Amino acid sequence: MKAIVNIHLKEGVLDPQGKAVKHALGSLGFQNVEDVRVGKQIILTLKDDLSADEAKKEVEEMCEKLLANTVIEDYTIEIVQ
Amino acid sequence: MKAIVNIHLKEGVLDPQGKAVKHALGSLGFQNVEDVRVGKQIILTLKDDLSADEAKKEVEEMCEKLLANTVIEDYTIEIVQ
Numbered sequence: 001m002k003a004i005v006n007i008h009l010k011e012g013v014l015d016p017q018g019k020a021v022k023h024a025l026g027s028l029g030f031q032n033v034e035d036v037r038v039g040k041q042i043i044l045t046l047k048d049d050l051s052a053d054e055a056k057k058e059v060e061e062m063c064e065k066l067l068a069n070t071v072i073e074d075y076t077i078e079i080v081q
Numbered sequence: 082m083k084a085i086v087n088i089h090l091k092e093g094v095l096d097p098q099g100k101a102v103k104h105a106l107g108s109l110g111f112q113n114v115e116d117v118r119v120g121k122q123i124i125l126t127l128k129d130d131l132s133a134d135e136a137k138k139e140v141e142e143m144c145e146k147l148l149a150n151t152v153i154e155d156y157t158i159e160i161v162q
Binding site: 006008021024025028030032033034035036037038039040041042043044045046047050055058061062065066067 | 087089099102105106109111113114115116117118119120121122123124125126127128131136139142143146147148
């Protein structure tokens, strides 16, 4: 079983990395980019004897305790069986 | 229009960041984690006058030129209208 966790800065939090990527794309000639947000995607392989609900609950706890800085970041979790 | 780009190390390429996260999760008491892969998710907001095909082609070019290190990384692109 896999869990896909996407972590991004909250709306309104300045994303310097996104700004830098946008600027670099512009200097490479890409003119159709209005905004860039850079975040993390973490793919966890979990033991198969967990139910989807148990897995979701455990991964939520992982996000709250370690994977995301919940003061400035939001996260989404997708369980893939 | 948005493009969601997921970038991960290729299979077989050592992921020290993933190893570190796995180790940290273990020391926090999470025993159901078999593997962790850490990658990037980049969300691009593109001008609306592009077609989905044009957008996909342009974002592919962005990945090849800047966003991904195609020697060690794979990427996927999802266009969201």
